[in-house]
Amino acid sequence: MKFNTCGNSTSFKMADSSNAASSPGRHQAFKVLYDLTDDLSALGPDELNPSFASIEREDKRYDLIEEIAAGGMKKIFRAYDRLTRREVAMAVLVDDAPKEYFDPFIHEAWITAQLDHPNIIRIHDLGVNEDRRPFFTMDLKSGQSLAQIFSAPSNFQPLETFSKICEAIAFAHSKGILHLDLKPDNIQIGQYGGVVVCDWGLAKFSEKDLTPEPEIGSWDLNNESTKQTGTIHGQIKGTPGYMAPEQIRQDEPKTIQTDIYGLGCILYFLLTQKPPFGGSYDQIMKHTLAGDLQEKLRHNRHIPKPLKAIISRCTMQSPNARYASVVDLLKDIRRYQNGYSPAAEETGFFKEAGLFFLRNRKLCLVITASFITLALCTSIFIFHLIESRKMELQSRLRAEKSEFRAKKALQLYEAEKQALSELNEDYFSSLRNMNQLRSFSYFYQKPQRALEEQIKSQNEFLQKNPNDNQVRINQAYTLIIKLDFTEAAKCLANLRTPAPQGLAELCAIYANDPRFLKNPSEDDLVEVIKSARKVGFSNYRLVNKILIYDAAIRKNKKGYERVVREVVHFYNPEWSDIEFFYTPKTQHLKLGGKNLTTLGVFLRFEDRSLLSYIKLRSLDISNTDAYNLAHFQHLLLLETFNISGTLISTPPTEEMFPRLKTLIISPGQFTPEQISALSEWLNVVIQK
Known part of the structure; x- marks a missing residue:
C-alpha cells in the first residue's frame, strides 16, 4: 500500500485488496492509517508548516555575535540572520557618529550594491535598527586579507590574484565608480582562491572619463558631507603609500588613473611582500609626492623587468602618463603571462627574439636542428667539391x-x-x-x-x-x-x-x-x-x-642677479607666482613660487647651483618645491639658509656649506638624531 499526505486529506492506493482482506495484520495497518487521517485533520496551520510559522513569528531578524573589524566611523559585526539561517557581516555606524554621516553610509551601501561582480563584496540588506541608525549586511568572508596571505603557506598565485582585482575595478569603472582606497587590507582571499575587493567607503563618481549609469547618476550624493572632497565620508582619506599624488593634493581631480596608481602599488606589494614606502606618515607622503617609487623600482633586482615597467607606468606622477584604463593594464599583465612583452616595456630585437623562442621552444629547436643538419650537409658537399677541384686549381696557379x-x-x-x-x-x-x-x-x-x-x-x-x-x-x-x-x-x-x-x-x-x-x-x-x-x-x-x-x-657684475633669474626661469618654464628678491647690500635672496624644482646642473664631472653666480650670504627658499640640497652646490659664502616648508629631508653637511652658521627648518622635517648632529656645527632654528 502506498500513501501520500497533502494538507488535511490522505489518499490511499490499494496494492492487493484480496490479500489485505484475508490478513489480520493488514487489517491492523488499515486501522492505523485511518487513525492517522483523523490526527492530520485535527492539526492546525502552524503545526502543518512549522518553518513558515517560525519566520512569521520573528520580530527581530539579526543577532549580533561579535565585532570583527572597525575603522573610521564604521564597525563590522558577525551577525546571525534568523530568516535565512546563516551568518552575515553587518556594517553599522559607531555609537557617537553624528547624523550627517547617515546619508554617506547609506550611499556606500547603494553604490556597492550596484557592483554585482564575483570579485566585489555583495550587499544583502539595508535597513534601520531599533536605535534608528542605518545598517547594511553583506557577505561574511572567512578568508585572509592580502596583507595576511603571505604569513601562511599556500599555493598563492600573485598575478592571477592581481588580474581578478583588476577585473573587479574595471567593472566598477564601467559603472562610473572609483574605489579610491585600494590596498592589501581591502582585498580578501578565500580558502579556495576566491578574490573579493571590499570596503567601498571612499568610493565616488569619476569627475571625468566615466559616466555613471542613469540609475546611479540620478542619486543626490552632493550633500554637505560630500561637497568638500567628493568622497563618501566627506573627508580626505586613503592609505599612505597606496594613495596617488593627486589624492594628497586636494585641488586635483580624481580619475580612473587614481585607482590605477593604487593597483600599481598593490602589484608591487604582491611581488615584494612589502609596502612601497616605509617610515612615518610625513615621510611616506613626501616620498609619494617626489615620485621616489620610480627610483626604488630601478634598483630592485627581484622584480622581473617587464613587471617593473608595468608598475612604473601605473605609478607615474602625472595621471596622463599612466594607463588609460584598467583594461589596458590587464592586457599588459596577460601579455606578460602569455610570454609577450608588455606595452609598458621598451624592448629591442634580441629581447623580442628571446620571448619568441620561449613561446615556441619546440618549433625553434626543430628549426635550429634542421639548419644545423643542412649546414653540416652543405659543409660536407663543399669539402668534397673543394677536394675535387684542388688538383685543377694547383695546375692553374702554377700557370x-x-x-x-x-x-x-x-x-x-x-x-x-x-x-x-x-x-x-x-x-x-x-x-x-x-x-x-x-x-x-x-x-x-x-x-x-x-x-x-x-x-x-x-x-x-x-x-x-x-x-x-x-x-x-x-x-x-x-x-x-x-x-x-x-x-x-x-x-x-x-x-x-x-x-x-x-x-x-x-x-x-x-x-x-x-x-x-x-x-x-x-x-x-x-x-x-x-x-x-x-x-x-x-x-x-x-x-x-x-x-x-x-x-x-x-x-x-652689478645687477647680475637679473641674468641668474632669467636662467632659473629658463630651467623652470612652468615657474609661476615668481619670487626673486635680491638685496645686494646684505647679499640676501628670497626665492619662491610654484613649480620651482630645478636650481642646479648635474653632470658626471660637475655639480653646480644656478645661484652660484651671485654672491649669497643668506638664502630663503621656504615653502617651495625644492627637494635636493645638491641644487645648491658651490654656494661657498652661504651663512644663513631657510629650507622650511620644502621637500628637503636630507640634512646638509659641513663639506657642502663650509661657512653655514644658521639653518631654518620646519617641525618634523628632520629627525631628532639628525638635528642633534647638525647642532654640533651650526645653529638649527625650527620655524613654528
Missing part, C-alpha cells in the same frame, strides 16, 4: 703565377690605401670625441681657453670634412656661447638637414645685430635667454654654458 703576383701587389696597394683612409677616419672621429669632451669638463674649469681651443679644433676638422653636418651645428652652438649670432647663422646656412628646434630662429633674430658685435650688456643677455624660451629652444646645457662664459669674462 698564372706571374699574373697572380701582379694582382697580389695591386691588392696590397688597395688594402694599404683603405687602411690609410680608415686611419684618417679614426683620427677625425677621435678629434670629434676630444672636442665633445672638451666642451664638457674642461669648459667648466677654463671657459675662455676651452672655447678658443674648441673653435680651433672645429675649424681644423671642417677643413678635412667640410660637409660634416654635426660639426657645423656644434660650431654654431659654440659661437652662440660667445653671443656671436652672425657667424653662427653662417654655419647653419649650408646645412643639408634642418637645424635643431629653435637654433636657426634664435640666430635669425640677432644676426647682424650691432649690440652683439662688441660687448653685449646684461640686459641684452637677459633678452637672449627670454627669446630662446619663446622660440622653443630647449638646450639647457648650452644656456648654462652661456652663463658660465659670460660670468667669466664680465668684469662688472
Whole structure:
C-alpha cells in the first residue's frame, strides 16, 4: 500500500485488496492509517508548516555575535540572520557618529550594491535598527586579507590574484565608480582562491572619463558631507603609500588613473611582500609626492623587468602618463603571462627574439636542428667539391703565377690605401670625441681657453670634412656661447638637414645685430635667454654654458642677479607666482613660487647651483618645491639658509656649506638624531 499526505486529506492506493482482506495484520495497518487521517485533520496551520510559522513569528531578524573589524566611523559585526539561517557581516555606524554621516553610509551601501561582480563584496540588506541608525549586511568572508596571505603557506598565485582585482575595478569603472582606497587590507582571499575587493567607503563618481549609469547618476550624493572632497565620508582619506599624488593634493581631480596608481602599488606589494614606502606618515607622503617609487623600482633586482615597467607606468606622477584604463593594464599583465612583452616595456630585437623562442621552444629547436643538419650537409658537399677541384686549381696557379703576383701587389696597394683612409677616419672621429669632451669638463674649469681651443679644433676638422653636418651645428652652438649670432647663422646656412628646434630662429633674430658685435650688456643677455624660451629652444646645457662664459669674462657684475633669474626661469618654464628678491647690500635672496624644482646642473664631472653666480650670504627658499640640497652646490659664502616648508629631508653637511652658521627648518622635517648632529656645527632654528 502506498500513501501520500497533502494538507488535511490522505489518499490511499490499494496494492492487493484480496490479500489485505484475508490478513489480520493488514487489517491492523488499515486501522492505523485511518487513525492517522483523523490526527492530520485535527492539526492546525502552524503545526502543518512549522518553518513558515517560525519566520512569521520573528520580530527581530539579526543577532549580533561579535565585532570583527572597525575603522573610521564604521564597525563590522558577525551577525546571525534568523530568516535565512546563516551568518552575515553587518556594517553599522559607531555609537557617537553624528547624523550627517547617515546619508554617506547609506550611499556606500547603494553604490556597492550596484557592483554585482564575483570579485566585489555583495550587499544583502539595508535597513534601520531599533536605535534608528542605518545598517547594511553583506557577505561574511572567512578568508585572509592580502596583507595576511603571505604569513601562511599556500599555493598563492600573485598575478592571477592581481588580474581578478583588476577585473573587479574595471567593472566598477564601467559603472562610473572609483574605489579610491585600494590596498592589501581591502582585498580578501578565500580558502579556495576566491578574490573579493571590499570596503567601498571612499568610493565616488569619476569627475571625468566615466559616466555613471542613469540609475546611479540620478542619486543626490552632493550633500554637505560630500561637497568638500567628493568622497563618501566627506573627508580626505586613503592609505599612505597606496594613495596617488593627486589624492594628497586636494585641488586635483580624481580619475580612473587614481585607482590605477593604487593597483600599481598593490602589484608591487604582491611581488615584494612589502609596502612601497616605509617610515612615518610625513615621510611616506613626501616620498609619494617626489615620485621616489620610480627610483626604488630601478634598483630592485627581484622584480622581473617587464613587471617593473608595468608598475612604473601605473605609478607615474602625472595621471596622463599612466594607463588609460584598467583594461589596458590587464592586457599588459596577460601579455606578460602569455610570454609577450608588455606595452609598458621598451624592448629591442634580441629581447623580442628571446620571448619568441620561449613561446615556441619546440618549433625553434626543430628549426635550429634542421639548419644545423643542412649546414653540416652543405659543409660536407663543399669539402668534397673543394677536394675535387684542388688538383685543377694547383695546375692553374702554377700557370698564372706571374699574373697572380701582379694582382697580389695591386691588392696590397688597395688594402694599404683603405687602411690609410680608415686611419684618417679614426683620427677625425677621435678629434670629434676630444672636442665633445672638451666642451664638457674642461669648459667648466677654463671657459675662455676651452672655447678658443674648441673653435680651433672645429675649424681644423671642417677643413678635412667640410660637409660634416654635426660639426657645423656644434660650431654654431659654440659661437652662440660667445653671443656671436652672425657667424653662427653662417654655419647653419649650408646645412643639408634642418637645424635643431629653435637654433636657426634664435640666430635669425640677432644676426647682424650691432649690440652683439662688441660687448653685449646684461640686459641684452637677459633678452637672449627670454627669446630662446619663446622660440622653443630647449638646450639647457648650452644656456648654462652661456652663463658660465659670460660670468667669466664680465668684469662688472652689478645687477647680475637679473641674468641668474632669467636662467632659473629658463630651467623652470612652468615657474609661476615668481619670487626673486635680491638685496645686494646684505647679499640676501628670497626665492619662491610654484613649480620651482630645478636650481642646479648635474653632470658626471660637475655639480653646480644656478645661484652660484651671485654672491649669497643668506638664502630663503621656504615653502617651495625644492627637494635636493645638491641644487645648491658651490654656494661657498652661504651663512644663513631657510629650507622650511620644502621637500628637503636630507640634512646638509659641513663639506657642502663650509661657512653655514644658521639653518631654518620646519617641525618634523628632520629627525631628532639628525638635528642633534647638525647642532654640533651650526645653529638649527625650527620655524613654528
